Amino acid sequence: MSAPITWLESLTNTTSSGQLLTAAKSGDCASSSCGSSSRPTDMDSATWEKVKDHPCFSEEAHHYFARMHVAVAPACNIQCNYCNRKYDCANESRPGVVSEKLTPDQALRKVIAVANEVPQLSVLGIAGPGDACYDWKKTRATFERVASEIPDIKLCISTNGLALPEHVDELAEMNISHVTITINMVDPAVGEKIYPWIFYGHRRYTGIAAAKILHEQQMLGLEMLSERGILTKVNSVMIPGVNDQHLIEVNKWVKERGAFLHNVMPLISEPAHGTWFGLAGQRGPNALELKAFQDRLEGGAKLMRHCRQCRADAVGLLGADRGQEFTLDQIPLELDYDGGKRHAYREVVARIRDDHSAAKKEAIATVASVNIPGSLQVAVATKGGGRINEHFGHAKEFQVYEASQTGIKFVGHRKVEPYCHGGWGEDATLGDIIAALEGIDFVLCARIGDCPKKQLLEAGIQATDAFGYDYIEAAISALYATKHGSDRSQLTA
Amino acid sequence: MAYKIIASQCTQCGACEFECPSSAIEYKGEKYVIDPDKCTECKGAFELQQCASVCPVPKTCVPA
Ligand code: SF4
Ligand code: SF4
Numbered sequence: 001m002s003a004p005i006t007w008l009e010s011l012t013n014t015t016s017s018g019q020l021l022t023a024a025k026s027g028d029c030a031s032s033s034c035g036s037s038s039r040p041t042d043m044d045s046a047t048w049e050k051v052k053d054h055p056c057f058s059e060e061a062h063h064y065f066a067r068m069h070v071a072v073a074p075a076c077n078i079q080c081n082y083c084n085r086k087y088d089c090a091n092e093s094r095p096g097v098v099s100e101k102l103t104p105d106q107a108l109r110k111v112i113a114v115a116n117e118v119p120q121l122s123v124l125g126i127a128g129p130g131d132a133c134y135d136w137k138k139t140r141a142t143f144e145r146v147a148s149e150i151p152d153i154k155l156c157i158s159t160n161g162l163a164l165p166e167h168v169d170e171l172a173e174m175n176i177s178h179v180t181i182t183i184n185m186v187d188p189a190v191g192e193k194i195y196p197w198i199f200y201g202h203r204r205y206t207g208i209a210a211a212k213i214l215h216e217q218q219m220l221g222l223e224m225l226s227e228r229g230i231l232t233k234v235n236s237v238m239i240p241g242v243n244d245q246h247l248i249e250v251n252k253w254v255k256e257r258g259a260f261l262h263n264v265m266p267l268i269s270e271p272a273h274g275t276w277f278g279l280a281g282q283r284g285p286n287a288l289e290l291k292a293f294q295d296r297l298e299g300g301a302k303l304m305r306h307c308r309q310c311r312a313d314a315v316g317l318l319g320a321d322r323g324q325e326f327t328l329d330q331i332p333l334e335l336d337y338d339g340g341k342r343h344a345y346r347e348v349v350a351r352i353r354d355d356h357s358a359a360k361k362e363a364i365a366t367v368a369s370v371n372i373p374g375s376l377q378v379a380v381a382t383k384g385g386g387r388i389n390e391h392f393g394h395a396k397e398f399q400v401y402e403a404s405q406t407g408i409k410f411v412g413h414r415k416v417e418p419y420c421h422g423g424w425g426e427d428a429t430l431g432d433i434i435a436a437l438e439g440i441d442f443v444l445c446a447r448i449g450d451c452p453k454k455q456l457l458e459a460g461i462q463a464t465d466a467f468g469y470d471y472i473e474a475a476i477s478a479l480y481a482t483k484h485g486s487d488r489s490q491l492t493a
Numbered sequence: 494m495a496y497k498i499i500a501s502q503c504t505q506c507g508a509c510e511f512e513c514p515s516s517a518i519e520y521k522g523e524k525y526v527i528d529p530d531k532c533t534e535c536k537g538a539f540e541l542q543q544c545a546s547v548c549p550v551p552k553t554c555v556p557a
């Protein structure tokens with residue numbers, strides 16, 4: 001595959017939009033299908049139009065596009081046992097956590113600052129830290145201000161669903177194209193173990209009555225969104241022993257009601273976070289348990305596997321939070337929107353996407369043609385663009401792919417503490433990384449030192465930078481073919 | 494006859510502010526405060542004090 005190497009990094013690092021345009025124009029397009037969109041085979045074109053630049057709704061898009069959340073909605077109308085709203089930490093990456101709550105005007109300033117600097121930005125979401133539908137006035141004011149400045153940005157919200165039905169019509173009017181509802185149960189008896197109370201119709205409900213109202217509102221909201229053609233993703237928190245088996249039922253219900261994606265996320269419950277579950281010793285599932293469960297759900301509502309459980313003020317590509325670069329004190333008071341970088345970036349992505357997709361198809365065909373059963377678990381260090389372009393020591397996460405005769409599938413990610421802090425590796429971190437990579441056969445990265453390579457090997461994990469800067473799928477197929485003896489020429493290291 | 498907010502426990506979510514039927518709650522300086530002259534304890538409006546019912550932190554909206 002002769003990929004036209006247009007370095008997305010060079011585009012995202014330039015400082016002026018003029019420079020960016022020059023860089024964008026110099027990328028030659030070798031693909032004959034130039035200009036067409038590389039839509040996955042399982043999607044109609046109307047749906048593809050809606051998700052093709054939404055990193056959360058499309059696994060393919062998440063290699064290219066970024067979202068940002070603005071934390072304008074701190075008020076919430078329910079209490080979940082996995083949430084503690086008193087807790088706030090800049091180093092934590094999990095939903096509900098923010099460092100800075102914003103007013104709608106501050107949010108607008110921040111969105112403009114990010115849009116000017118981060119060309120990948122395509123989606124603005126409001127995901128709390130409370131509930132975007134309950135704290136509706138602030139959600140609405142923020143979207144209105146941003147949409148009038150940056151009309152092409154996609155708007156999306158996350159909600160627990162309790163106050164959703166009363167706002168569905170406004171959501172449709174305001175062109176909010178993507179909604180995420182967190183649904184952890186369809187049986188109030190299960191819900192009772194997750195939600196100690198809700199606030200609804202001016203009073204607090206507890207126990208089964210609370211869970212029942214929440215359930216009814218969630219189902220109603222989902223149906224209303226589907227009727228209006230708004231794409232809905234359902235997030236479920238997998239809580240071992242509480243709702244893990246029950247999520248099979250949830251998957252069925254939401255599929256029947258038109259949910260576009262189902263995202264099963266692991267419970268995060270360290271005691272230090274002070275959540276009810278955390279303090280009660282309720283554990284979360286590990287990466288292998290989560291994957292095994294997601295595999296069982298295959299065939300139901302389509303699963304999202306690339307969720308990063310982002311902070312409610314996350315900025316940037318999924319898995320690479322740049323939120324700390326855009327705190328209010330770093331943003332000028334007066335700021336005009338300049339769409340140059342975003343437009344140039346989109347132009348380039350439209351061109352290289354087809355090339356990536358062709359490389360991917362070829363890779364999958366190679367894998368399918370190797371006539372050997374068994375699968376290969378590959379962890380990849382990437383900065384986006386669909387390529388292996390991150391150094392082992394700098395990776396904050398590895399994206400996990402499974403290669404088998406049925407193809408090459410993205411199956412999840414593993415978060416790690418970067419091994420290199422300022423140039424040298426730390427042994428304690430490497431031990432943690434090895435633990436996080438349990439079950440992985442190969443690690444692919446742009447660069448790796450001999451020492452970590454050796455230690456990984458001792459733990460049964462082979463690591464190589466031989467495929468540095470290749471497309472992820474192309475490298476995996478070469479690896480798979482080599483491993484099964486059909487083509488030794490491609491693996492050189 | 495009024496409610497008050499224990500500022501050291503408050504998460505500043507603002508839910509009480511927009512649920513209060515008497516517009517008694519305001520963000521002042523660095524914290525949410527209840528104006529005792531305006532607070533009616535929700536009498537005549539709701540059965541239970543709205544600020545206390547919506548607040549996510551126990552014992553944070555309490556009788557003054
Ligand atoms: S939490 Fe998941 S769905 Fe939300 S922005 Fe992050 S990756 Fe996307
Ligand atoms: S008790 Fe009622 S009136 Fe008084 S501050 Fe709370 S919500 Fe407002």
Ligand code: SF4
Pocket residue numbers: 498502503504505506507508509510525544547548549550553554
């Ligand atoms: S509801 Fe409670 S936590 Fe929220 S602002 Fe009011 S007093 Fe503070």
